[in-house]
Amino acid sequence: MNEQVRRTIASYTTYQEAERAVDHLSDHGFPVERVAVIGQDVRLVEQVTGRMGHAGAALQGAASGALADALLGWIFGLLNWLDPVVSGLLRALYGMVFGALVGALPGLLVHAAQRGRRDFASVSFMQPNRYDVADDALRLLAEPPSGTGTGTSSGARKSSRPRSGPAVT
Template sequence: MNEQAARRTIASYETYQEAERAVDHLADRGFPVERVAIVGQDVRLVEQVTGRMGLGWAALHGAASGAMPGALIGWIFGLLNWLDPVVSGLLLALYGLVFGALVGALLGLLAHAAQRGRRDFASVSFMQPSRYDVVADDAVAEHAVQLLAQLPSGSSAARRSSRPRSGPTIT
């Protein structure tokens, strides 16, 4: 793909699945989809609160975070045993899992205590665009618009760019 190529929006959709469906439609018609991109517009950060975070939950989250790396490191060290690497690997992986869980729980408790009650909740953050534009290189944009005009309407019908951007917009 040429990074310098001028591009223009050929359609806009409310959901990523609709934009993906449009690009799939282009691919099915033999369109050079390597000249197309899906661009999330008006991105916002959403932090979804998943629950309260007390000392018990902080220790549990820390233990879960430490257990897997501990098991992996123990397993790798166990494989270095020349006499019986399988048994050594499994045994040291078990020791590493326990040690990693204990260290993780301790670090989780310390991190939660360091917050001093300012953040007594757990959350997950993600980026969420308000719409998804399908853009194409100028040289092939008209052809893409023609092909997208043939796209069977799904959950929402295509609208011309003169209308509001509340659904897919083909320009």
């Protein structure tokens, strides 16, 4: 749906507060399929988790390669694509060892190629400043009424809607 036709009915500083508001609307019979929780003023936060040296880069590459190749080895062992005598777990172990060896080298090379420009490990996440609870009532008002037009108007439906917070325009 187009974000421009949504009307903000409340704003909250935490996602949990916005979630409680939608739950409150649901508990009172509001058609929550019309509601959206929209994170506003989003910023990227990169939390530094520690130093990254050559050994850490090699270890991170080894872990990535080991996981991927262990999964492939396990699948090959289960499907008996290569040798029906060798079990899936043994192939997973071989894949893990091979993947660790092969993954460590690119991890080390990429880290060395950066020449100290990024000697730290980090985790990135998006963090909104506020959460708006909005509904698409404006879109519903713009649509022509269905049927012969003798049913309830959208104004009557709007007046029975519970409000969980102050309206924000």
